[in-house]
Amino acid sequence: MTADGEGAPRWVDDDAGPVVRPYAMTRGRTRSAAEGKLDLIAVVVADSVSQARVPDQTLSPEHLDIIELSRDSPQSVAELAAELDLPVGVVRVLIGDLLHAALVRVSRPVPPAELPDEKILREVINGLRAL
Template structure:
């Protein structure tokens, strides 16, 4: 058993309610838009002296190590609700530990016909 988590059994995993992870907050402290498709990157800066980083903050930073990822992918990787991840990302953004890049413009996104061509090409293989 880990000293960081209290386990019920091996299948249940760590039992921590989402509101406990975010300390009861439901919205990010930062006003930056943390859209599901916004790309998050670590600044690789050291945490400020007064930063109050919990276990989940550190897991999130480790998830970002060396790669840029969308918010939805980070939530999936960590197994946390998107709302919780947004609050944690807001904290990290406030400390200057991450940067947020808005999602690509719809005009530059792949069109339906392009996606159909890719699917047809893959089927042909």
């Protein structure tokens, strides 16, 4: 940051940080149609055949990185954002694009309230042992 003739600070080059690039990556969008599915722990999985269907000229390098990372192993939205060093909001928009193109799938973990009770699981184990 430097001062102009009157001593007021102004941003120069990289001092402002990566402000425009994320905005440009999402083409100005801040939300995707799949916003409700894409919380931080949502798991993104790319099919192994998705690479053959990827129209390289229409997807950004970040789209391709998401496909590549989630093909190797399922990744949460938070993990993808950390790996790509991008804001979570940007990653959500990019994943929404990939969902729309059917290049990835998103699943959400089962909420703890819907998991079976530990007592029931112990009874099942005991029943199996009795066989």
